[in-house]
Every structure is written in structure tokens, then in C-alpha cells.
Amino acid sequence: MKALRKLIDNNIRPHFEEGGKLKRFWVVFDSLDTFAFVPGHTTHSGAHIRDGIDMKRTMMMVIIALIPCLLFGTWNIGHQYLLGMGAVSSGDPLMSMFWEKFGWGATRILPLLVVSYGVGLGIEFLFAGLRKHSINEGFLVSGMLIPLIVPADISLWMVGLATAFAVVIGKEVFGGTGMNIVNVALTARAFLFFAYPTKISGNVWLMANEGDTFADGYTGATAMGELANTIGQPVGGNGTASIRAMFSDSGAYSLWNQFVGLEPGSIGETSALACLIGAAILLFVGIASWRVMASFFVGGFVMAFIFNSFPANDFMAIPPIHQLMMGGFFFGMVFMATDPVTAAQTNTGKFIYGFFAGFFSIMIRVFNPAYPEGVMMAILFMNVMAPMIDHYVIQANIKKRLKRAAVAA
Amino acid sequence: MSTETQALQEVKKESLFSKKNKKLVTDPLSDNNPITIQVLGICSALAITVQIQQALMMSLSVIFVLIGANVIVSMMRKIIPDRIRIIVQLIVVASLVIIVNEFLKAYAPDISERLSVFVGLIITNCIIMGRLEAFALGNKPGPAMMDAIGNGMGYAWILLVVAVVREIFGSGYINLEGLGLTKIQIFPQAFYEMGYMNNNLMILPPMALVVVGIIIWIQRSRNKALIEDH
Numbered sequence: 001m002k003a004l005r006k007l008i009d010n011n012i013r014p015h016f017e018e019g020g021k022l023k024r025f026w027v028v029f030d031s032l033d034t035f036a037f038v039p040g041h042t043t044h045s046g047a048h049i050r051d052g053i054d055m056k057r058t059m060m061m062v063i064i065a066l067i068p069c070l071l072f073g074t075w076n077i078g079h080q081y082l083l084g085m086g087a088v089s090s091g092d093p094l095m096s097m098f099w100e101k102f103g104w105g106a107t108r109i110l111p112l113l114v115v116s117y118g119v120g121l122g123i124e125f126l127f128a129g130l131r132k133h134s135i136n137e138g139f140l141v142s143g144m145l146i147p148l149i150v151p152a153d154i155s156l157w158m159v160g161l162a163t164a165f166a167v168v169i170g171k172e173v174f175g176g177t178g179m180n181i182v183n184v185a186l187t188a189r190a191f192l193f194f195a196y197p198t199k200i201s202g203n204v205w206l207m208a209n210e211g212d213t214f215a216d217g218y219t220g221a222t223a224m225g226e227l228a229n230t231i232g233q234p235v236g237g238n239g240t241a242s243i244r245a246m247f248s249d250s251g252a253y254s255l256w257n258q259f260v261g262l263e264p265g266s267i268g269e270t271s272a273l274a275c276l277i278g279a280a281i282l283l284f285v286g287i288a289s290w291r292v293m294a295s296f297f298v299g300g301f302v303m304a305f306i307f308n309s310f311p312a313n314d315f316m317a318i319p320p321i322h323q324l325m326m327g328g329f330f331f332g333m334v335f336m337a338t339d340p341v342t343a344a345q346t347n348t349g350k351f352i353y354g355f356f357a358g359f360f361s362i363m364i365r366v367f368n369p370a371y372p373e374g375v376m377m378a379i380l381f382m383n384v385m386a387p388m389i390d391h392y393v394i395q396a397n398i399k400k401r402l403k404r405a406a407v408a409a
Numbered sequence: 410m411s412t413e414t415q416a417l418q419e420v421k422k423e424s425l426f427s428k429k430n431k432k433l434v435t436d437p438l439s440d441n442n443p444i445t446i447q448v449l450g451i452c453s454a455l456a457i458t459v460q461i462q463q464a465l466m467m468s469l470s471v472i473f474v475l476i477g478a479n480v481i482v483s484m485m486r487k488i489i490p491d492r493i494r495i496i497v498q499l500i501v502v503a504s505l506v507i508i509v510n511e512f513l514k515a516y517a518p519d520i521s522e523r524l525s526v527f528v529g530l531i532i533t534n535c536i537i538m539g540r541l542e543a544f545a546l547g548n549k550p551g552p553a554m555m556d557a558i559g560n561g562m563g564y565a566w567i568l569l570v571v572a573v574v575r576e577i578f579g580s581g582y583i584n585l586e587g588l589g590l591t592k593i594q595i596f597p598q599a600f601y602e603m604g605y606m607n608n609n610l611m612i613l614p615p616m617a618l619v620v621v622g623i624i625i626w627i628q629r630s631r632n633k634a635l636i637e638d639h
Contacts, residue, residue, distance in 0.1 A: 155606075157604070169619055169622075173622070191610060194609060194610040195611075196606055197609060199606070
């Protein structure tokens with residue numbers, strides 16, 4: 001390792017430094033170098049504690065935490081496709097035709113990753129060159145998140161455009177990494193959702209070839225897509241019996257299937273289990289805030305419990321835990337709401353922020369089935385509210401301490 | 410308010426096209442643009458920029474009302490009692506807006522229908538009230554007219570740029586039928602067959618805000634003096 005370091009420092013580095021032939025590409029060299037090796041920066045002024053784990057290392061941990069979701073999502077694309085084609089049935093053992101499923105999924109997810117990272121990092125490099133700073137590492141995670149929150153059969157150019165929009169309008173206009181107000185990956189998804197609604201809602205969750213016909217009874221709709229049909233009908237009515245059956249223990253959207261993620265949906269978000277493994281990694285290394293995660297879960301549970309207690313239709317009547325397993329709730333909780341830049345910064349604020357994000361997630365999803373992904377809307381909304389929450393938390397603290405000071409005096 | 414009025418030095422027999430008067434026209438086009446710098450008249454910029462023909466008609470209406478109101482109020486500036494000046498200004502503007510509205514209804518009924526209330530809302534357009542208060546009340550009709558032309562054009566070009574971007578990417582064509590012209594298809598059918606889709610977000614008002622924002626961004630990075638420091 002030492003020899004490699006020496007080789008880079010003596011033979012490669014000088015080309016990129018001031019006066020070298022490749023000076024123009026210094027940002028590229030610098031980012032790759034610090035990516036591979038922890039840089040030896042030290043703090044020069046003031047009393048700061050510098051953690052051994054810097055931002056690049058933090059980002060890498062998040063990527064590692066995302067791997068279970070990525071792998072499961074890749075497999076699930078193939079699984080849902082073969083299920084839809086009737087090549088496997090839902091009763092088959094999960095591992096049957098494993099490599100076919102995984103391979104099919106990989107042909108889909110790899111181009112998405114390439115487009116997302118290519119466009120996003122391209123823009124980052126461009127701005128780093130223009131503004132003459134070193135490349136920010138912020139996009140490493142966003143670039144992984146974007147492919148995981150889109151449906152499998154979305155057009156690549158749309159993902160590219162959405163990524164460009166999110167990086168430029170969501171982040172660079174505010175000054176780059178760490179300055180953004182809303183979550184970059186969710187900005188990309190919101191862009192897709194409003195710009196190309198037919199491509200990201202409805203029955204588009206399958207990756208299929210042209211001319212494929214689906215097996216009988218397989219609709220490819222998401223759980224929430226089915227439940228949206230129950231709105232306006234009485235609880236337990238005859239018209240919705242078939243939909244209710246899908247959510248029973250033997251149905252396609254049983255609690256177990258939704259926990260493991262055996263359902264159509266955006267690539268990475270179907271599996272609550274994979275998200276929880278990611279959550280365990282993030283919490284173990286202390287990167288994500290447990291306050292946000294816990295309060296997000298509680299917020300969602302409270303809203304789902306209220307709906308469940310006073311149901312007006314079968315969507316509301318879904319048991320709370322089952323309600324939370326649906327859609328991107330867990331993915332949003334673990335990877336989106338905990339984004340350290342856009343979440344609230346104060347500890348009390350984090351509880352408030354997380355609670356309302358979870359609360360609104362379920363509320364939007366149930367009350368407005370035109371926006372099936374309430375989690376996205378709720379987190380973006382709370383991102384915008386986070387600075388206000390912090391402001392009032394800090395003001396309350398000042399007030400409390402002033403009172404104490406007055407008593408002491 | 411009258412303290413904010415920028416009274417130009419009343420030089421006798423100043424030519425209408427003197428340097429100072431020319432600046433009244435060119436300033437609002439870029440460095441003192443009513444939309445991107447003063448951030449006035451934003452509501453109409455977001456609402457009626459879905460189509461170029463609407464934006465064009467709206468711009469012409471605003472320019473007409475602005476010139477008319479600025480000149481009339483400037484001529485009456487010595488006889489308007491200070492305490493009721495807002496009401497007098499409103500009456501002048503409202504009369505002009507009614508004229509525009511009736512004219513549009515008669516000669517461009519399609520566009521008039523699409524613009525709906527926004528023609529009527531020109532009365533409350535901050536640019537017009539702002540120019541009357543800040544300029545017409547303290548200056549002669551000549552400079553007031555130049556000022557109105559400048560600000561009207563400054564408003565118009567932003568509207569048109571936003572409308573061009575939104576109509577091309579949002580609808581895929583430029584529809585000028587309301588003006589008696591044809592509809593021009595921008596993206597050929599082959600594009601759509603290859604998978605191109607119109608961007609629905611462009612039709613929605615938030616994207617107008619983003620486009621205006623991008624114009625502001627470009628403008629301020631070209632002229633650093635415009636950046637306020639906080």
C-alpha cells in the first residue's frame with residue numbers, strides 16, 4: 001500500500017499540480033485520490049475535533065447500507081417479470097430461477113446506475129471546475145438513491161434529465177453539497193412524477209419487452225394502486241372483496257410479502273427487510289439519526305392507527321403495521337428522512353421533523369390516491385419546514401434559559 | 410411614498426431622446442428589470458406563460474396600460490391631491506384596462522378567454538402602480554412615457570422567454586392560432602415514436618418560477634453588482 005501511495009505522490013501527482021501538463025484535470029485527480037485514500041488534512045485554526053471518518057467515508061457507509069436494497073431490488077425486478085409472464089408462480093420457492101431473475105434485473109439496474117452517476121457526477125465535475133473547488137462527494141449517495149426510487153421500466157433519458165434537474169436546481173443553485181434545502185434524490189423523483197406522470201404512476205412497475213402478455217390475473221399494480229380503487233366504497237363492502245383478499249395472509253400483498261418485498265414497486269423500496277438491514281448498518285456506525293427514524297416510524301404508526309380506528313374505506317381499514325410496510329415508507333424513513341443536510345439539526349427538532357414526516361406520509365397516501373407516494377411528498381414538505389422547526393426549538397431554549405437566569409438573579 | 414419618488418432634475422427643453430431618457434428605456438431591460446430584479450408582477454408571469462400567444466397579448470396589454478397610465482398621471486401630477494392619489498391612479502389604470510379587455514374580447518376572443526381574469530388583474534399589477542408612484546408622479550410626460558416603454562419591454566421580454574421555453578418543452582409545439590397564424594410543430598412525430606415525451610411539469614406554474622429563477626441566476630452571474638450581500 002505504501003509503495004502505491006509513493007508511486008502516486010512521486011510520479012502521478014506532479015502532472016496535475018500547478019505547472020503540470022494535466023493541471024486542468026486537478027479536480028478529477030484530487031477527487032479520485034481522496035476517494036481512495038483518506039487525505040491527511042489537519043485542522044489549522046480554532047479548537048475543532050476532527051473525526052477520522054470524513055465525508056467521503058461517511059458517504060461510502062451509506063452506500064454499503066444501500067447494498068441490501070440494491071441486491072434485493074435487482075432480484076425483484078426479475079421476479080416480478082417472471083411472475084407476470086407466468087414462468088414462476090407465487091407458490092414456488094423464492095430461490096427458483098435465481099440467476100435468471102437476478103440477471104434480468106441487472107440488465108435493467110446497471111444502465112440506470114450508469115446514467116444516474118454519469119449525469120450527476122458530470123455536472124458536479126463541471127461546477128467544481130467552474131467554481132474552482134474540489135469535487136463534492138454529495139452525489140455519491142444521491143446517484144445510488146435515484147435508481148432505487150424509480151420504476152424499473154422508466155426511460156433512461158428521463159432519469160438523466162431528472163438527475164440533471166435535481167443536481168442543478170436542487171443543489172448547485174444553493175451552493176452545492178451541504179447547502180441544499182430539499183433532498184436531491186427526492187427532487188429527481190418529484191420531477192419525474194410531475195413531468196412524466198404516466199411513466200411513474202399506474203401499472204408501469206414491471207420491466208417488460210414489447211409484445212409480452214401477462215399471465216391471467218396479474219395486473220402489475222402496486223398495493224397502493226389496488227387500494228386506491230376502494231376509495232368511496234364502504235368498509236367491508238362486496239365491491240372490494242377481491243381487493244381485500246389480496247391483503248389477507250394468503251394474498252399477493254400479505255404482510256409477509258410486503259415485509260420481504262415480493263411486490264411490484266419502485267426498484268429499491270419494496271423490501272422493508274432490506275431497508276431495516278440498511279438501518280441497522282447506519283445506526284451501528286452512527287451516521288443516521290435514530291431520532292429521525294424512530295419518530296418517523298411513530299408518526300406513521302399514529303396516523304395509520306387513527307385511520308384504522310375510524311375507517312371510511314378499506315384503504316383506511318388496513319392494520320397499522322401492514323399500512324407501514326406498503327410503498328416506500330421504510331426506504332424513506334431509513335435513507336431519505338435521515339439525510340443530515342435537509343433534516344432538522346436540533347435534537348428536539350429531529351423528533352418533531354420525523355414525526356410529522358411519517359404522519360403526513362400516511363395521510364397523503366390515503367387521502368389523495370392521485371399522489372400514491374405520500375412518503376416523497378411528506379419528506380420534501382418537511383425538508384422545507386426543517387429550518388423553521390429548528391428556529392423555534394432554539395428560540396424556546398433561549399427563552400427557557402433566560403427564565404432560569406432571571407430566577408437565579 | 411413621495412419621498413421615494415425619483416425626481417429627475419427638470420432641465421428646460423430636454424430632448425426626448427437625451428442620454429438620460431434613453432437610460433430610462435434601457436435600464437429596466439436588464440439591470441433594473443421589473444421582474445427579475447424588483448420581483449414585481451410575478452403572478453402574471455407565472456400564470457399566463459404557458460403559451461407564447463398569451464404571453465404576447467398580455468405583454469402588449471401591459472405595455473399599453475403602462476404607457477397610458479404613466480403619461481396621464483404624469484400630466485395630472487400637479488393637480489392630484491396627495492391624500493387621494495392612489496384612488497386617482499386606480500381609476501386611470503382601471504379605465505385603460507377596461508378598454509384593453511373590451512378590445513381583446515372583440516378582436517382576439519380565443520386569447521381573451523384564455524387570459525380570463527388576468528387582463529382584469531392588470532389593475533393590481535405591481536409594476537404599474539410602482540411606476541406611477543415612483544416615477545410618473547414626479548416627472549414630465551415625456552420621460553414618463555420613456556420609463557413606461559422601458560419597464561413594459563422589460564416585463565415583456567421575460568414573459569416571452571419564459572413562454573417560449575414552457576410552450577416548446579411543455580406542449581411540443583408553438584400555437585399561434587389565436588393570432589390568426591398557424592400551429593408550428595417543434596418536435597417531429599419521429600421523436601415521439603422514439604420515446605420522447607412532453608414535459609408535463611413545464612405546464613405547471615412551479616416550472617415558470619424555475620425558469621424565471623434561471624434567468625435571474627444568469628443575470629446575476631454576469632453582473633455581480635446585482636448580488637445583494639446579506
